[in-house]
Amino acid sequence: MKFAFFGSSLVSAYWNGAATYYRGLIRHLHERGHQVTFYEPDAYGRQQHRDMEDPDWARVVVYAATTDATHAALDDAAGADVIVKTSGVGVLDRTLEEGVLSLKRPDNVVIFWDVDAPATLDSVHAEQLNPFRRLIPRFDLICTYGGGAPVVDAYRALGARHCEPVYNALDPHTHYPVPRQDAFAADLGFLGNRLPDRESRVERFFLAAAEALPEKRFLLGGSGWEDKRMPPNVRYAGHVYTRDHNAFNATPRAVLNISRDSMARYGFSPATRVFEAAGAAACLITDAWEGIELFLEPGNEVLVAGGGDEVASHLATLDEQRARSIGAAALRRVLSEHTYAHRARQLEALLVGREVATLALAAMV
Known part of the structure; x- marks a missing residue:
């Protein structure tokens, strides 16, 4: 099949946390014989930070990033078998959503792929006149990269024909164990850009733990934290390029995952970082959210914390042997159940099922 994806960026992870998700899924679609074109706007300095x-x-x-260029890209994608508009492109999103729907034919599939479903749904529910609300029933399929039953039920209530999570996963080509690097030495590392619905949770889970353990070393990576007040035992690494993610994950005694507010509220939303860390055999501590046991087993493959005090408690008693054991167990689990090869096969089965259903319906007419 020929796929056309409209997304934020495939080639740049700069202010673009979904990049590794797109890369993993699309690489494995290609390996399964599909042809993919990814359309991305030249915006937000991403091309300058490839x-x-x-x-x-x-x-x-x-x-x-203009209306004319956007329509030209849509015209170029018109012949694809599967046309995907992802959430959060950041430039003329509504034009793209209406544009991909205008390309609908009886023999193709048009998908809205929500890489931040909790935020999208919160926005739609908060604004009764949100223009995206009327578009939801027109898509053949809504895919999300998290959210589980709460997100599926919410989209169905808004008229979605079908909604299915295609969760984040591990791409073993890009995330794997590597030797430690002194540049990322720490007892606990956290990697994430500064965002409004994440900052308070970073304060609660990461910075509070640093204050509670002044003898431990903490490492913060990601964009936007330059002027953030931090305890003296927190070192800020700035933007960490994808090529350094493995070392960032593999070097500290443990790494921390902190969900954004909306994702924690809906649950069943493992961030890309969860699988990246597991892929590097890192010992992961995550904030508590519903559904974690579907991906990693608490206590054996991941440590779960309800707040900064529990993060500090885990870290205070975590020795090297246990950290390595947890990281190795997490790596085994994600390789067996949660790679992008698994997700590509899931998408294929979903699309083939739709094709079979369409042919059966046509035969009945």
Whole structure:
């Protein structure tokens, strides 16, 4: 099949946390024989902060952030079998959503792929006149990268024909164990950009733990934290390029995952960082959210904390042997159940099922 994806960026992870999700899924669709074109706007300095060249497993089309260029990209995608508009492109999103729906034919599938479903649903519920609300029933399929039953039920209540989570996962090509690097030495590391619905949870889970354990070393990576007040035992690493994620995860005694407010509220939303850390055999401490046991077993494959005091408690008693044991168990689990090869097969089965259903319906007419 020919896929056309409209997303924030495939080639740059700069202010673009979904990049590794797109890369993992699309690379494995290519390995299964599909052709993928990824359309992304030249915006937010992402092209100036690329962390990869155009890959050989996808055609990348970078278009100017203008209405005319957006429509030209839509015209270029018109012949695809599967046309995907992701959430949060950041430039002319509504134009793209209406544009991909205008490309609907009897023999293709048009998908809205929500990489931040909790935030999208919160926005739609808060604004009765939100223009996206009327578009939801027109998509053949809504895919999300998290949210479980709460998100599926919410989309169905808004008229979605079908909604299915295709969760984050591990791409073993890009995230794997590596030797430790002194540049990322710490007792606990956290990697995440500064966002309004994440900052208070970073204060509660990460910075509070640092204050409680002044003898421990804490490492903060991600964009936007330059002027944030931090305890003296917190070192700020700035933006960490994807090429350094493995070392960032593998070097500290443990790494921390902190969900954004909306994701924690809906649950069943493992961040990309969860699988990246597990792929590097890191000992992961995560904030508590419903559904974690579907992905990693608490106590054996991941440590779960309800707040900064519990993060500090885990860290105070975590020795090297236990940290390595937890990281190794997490790596085994994600390789067996949660890689992008698994997700690509899931998407194929979903699309083939739709095709079979369409043919059966046509035969009945």
